[in-house]
Structure formats: C-alpha cells, structure tokens
Amino acid sequence: MSQAPRSGLAAVSSALLAMSRHLEVRDVLKTIVASARELLDAQYAALGVPDDHGGFAQFVVDGVSDHQWKAIGPLPRQHGILAAMLQDAKVERLADVRKDPRFEGWPSAHPDMSDFLGLPIRDGDEVIGALFLANKNCPKPEGSCGFTAEDEELLGILAQHAAIALTNARLYERSRELTIAEERSRLAHELHDAVSQKLFSLRLTAQAATALVDRDPARAKGEMHQVAVLAAEAADELRAAVVELRPAALDEDGLVATLRTQIQVLDRAHTARVTFAGRGVKALPSAQEEALLRVAQEALHNALRHSGGEHVDVTLDRREGGAVLRITDDGSGFDPKAVRRAGRHLGLVSMRDRASGVGGTLTVESAPGKGTVIEMEVPGG
Secondary structure: OOOOOOOHHHHHHHHHHHHHOOOOHHHHHHHHHHHHHHHHOEEEEEEEEEOOOOEEEEEEEEOOOHHHHHHHOOOOEOOHHHHHHHHOOOOEEEOOHHHOOOOOOOOOOOOOOOOEEEEEEEEOOEEEEEEEEEEEOOOOOOOOOOOOHHHHHHHHHHHHHHHHHHHHHHHHHHHHHHHHHHHHHHHHHHHHHHHHHHHHHHHHHHHHHHHHOOOOHHHHHHHHHHHHHHHHHHHHHHHHHHHHHOOOOHHHHHHHHHHHHHHHHHHHHOOOEEEEEEEOOOOOOHHHHHHHHHHHHHHHHHHHHHHOOOEEEEEEEEEOOEEEEEEEEOOOOOOHHHHHHOOOOOOHHHHHHHHHHOOOEEEEEEOOOOOEEEEEEEEOO
8 A cells, every 4th residue: 555645844855865865876866756756746757867969868767667668768859848848948837748739759668648747957057957747646627737836836946956966966976087087097107107117127137138148148047037027027017907997896796796806816916915804794885885995905005015014814894883994914014103204104194084084984003013904994884
C-alpha cells in the first residue's frame, strides 16, 4: 500500500535536505526528480540537462521502470514541449499535453501522459535544465489540470534550490577533475625525473662498455651487466608510475580491490616487499574513498622511494563509526619535527589536508632508524 504524500514545510525541507546530501551531478539530478515527484504527488517526473548540439546531455526520469526506459529508446531531442521549456524559459501548466499544438508524439513504449507541469531550472540568466511532471495523482474533471497554482509555486521553490545543488555538484566535480589533473602532473614530473636519471646513467654506462669492449673485455662485460640492471630499474619506475597515473577504479571495484591491485603491482615493481590486508571495511562515501586512496599512494611513494625499508605493510580496517588506513615501513625513519623545521614535508601537508577535508585525522609516528607509521582515520561506513 502506498503512503500518502507528505505536504507542507516538512515535505519541502525533506526534499531540500535530500538534494544537499549529494555531490555527484548524476546523484543530484536523480534526487531532484524523485523529490519533485513525491512533493507534488505526480505519477511521472523527469529532468533534462541540455547539451550544445540540439539534444540532452543528461535526462533523468522517475516513475518509469528500467524496462520501460530501455524500450522507449534514445534520449529525447529538443523538440515540442521540451524545446519550449529550454528556449522560452517559462512555466508550462497544461490540462493535456497531447492537445498542445507543440506536441509531436511519443515513442510507442512511452507511458501515456495527460496533465503536465514543467518549468526551467536557471542559474542566473542561463537555463541549466528543465523539470517536468505529469499525471497528478488526484481526481481531475474532464479538460482540467490536476496541477494547481500552488503546485507551480512549490515546484518553483524546489527548482531554485535545485539550481544551487546542481551548480555546487558541477563545481565539486570540476574541483575533483583539477585535483586529478594536478596528481597526474606531479606524477608525470616524477616519472620524467626518475626515468631520465636512469636513462642518462644507462647511456653513460653503455658508452663506457663500448670503449672497453676491445681493450678490456672483462670490464666491458661488467659494464654491460650494469646496463641490464639500469634498464630493469627504469622499467620498474615506468610500471610503478603507470599504476599511479591510471584512473582509480573506485566506482567499479571499490577501495579495497583498488588498493589491493595497486599494491600487488608495486610489490612486483620494487625490491621491497609490499603487502596489503583489508578487513571488514564496507563501502564508504566516494570522497572518503578517494582521500584514503590518495593518502595511501602518497605514503607508499615516500616509503618506497625514500625510506630504504625492506617491508611496507598497508592495512585497511573497519573501526567503530568509520575506517582506518595504516601504512607501516621498516625503513630509516625521520624526525617529523625536524622535517617541518627544514621546510621539507614529504607530502605530509597534502595528506593532512586530504584527511581533514573528509572529516578525518592523520597521525605520523617516526624516528630516525625506527621506521614510519602513517595512520588515517575517517568516519562513516
């Protein structure tokens, strides 16, 4: 048995809170559509975001099953009543959308709709989307629209907040893209420096071997052996960097699987033994998973490139109210206070910023000759 729709301030508050909980654009669109359909008690709701080529970049529906949606076919183009919402940028409230002169029909699998309420979503003067509702769940005398002026006003309020939520989500995704670009730039720079040094040494050693091949074959043989070692080290650097440059498959595989895969490759690419154990960790919010992954990558980079340790152990455990990541190495260690005084940070500032950015904490335990332990704890999960 379906529940009666909520009404009044509580319903509006619930819809606005639902929109503010999400940062991914797709999640925000789905929440706006679901909130609008519930708030106005409509059978169907949809939200279209236009592209620059006469169609919709995204089109999200609520009230239509996955099977129905697949049967309907490709995304709708900007025509008919949909075009009016994007081009004229005004509210449309119709008793029967099928009788509107702009109506151009639906695909055969499209559900039948009659009364209709649609309005643009604006960011200033720009129309960034259009919100549509159809088939109000209420008695409707012949030729009348179930949607009222009050519904129109309520949807207008929702649309204003939807514009804010959608704009914030876009800014968040853009920020993430810039962060990833910065990471890739940093890693590419490190890759260039590390491999260039190896290749330079390899070239000098090969030149020395060439000069010695006739004069001192035994020494030339030794130099050629060193060429093979340097070539293998350069290949290892490339493999390790490629793993970090590759986009993390967090959405598809989750944090535990992504960490396990990357650490397995690092273990093969370095002389140090690198291990991973994940215990009882459930899915975390995407921002927290990304922060944990980036901190793990930074800490592993420090341990493998600077500590000189033989073992690096990574664990990810569930902790009451969240999860804890721990990276331990048996390397040379350092004095965290001395590092700060010298202006060298080993990525610690970046790691602390990532932790605090998702409501977490980061602690560093190290001393000269004692190895290093980096622990990051986040709430949730």
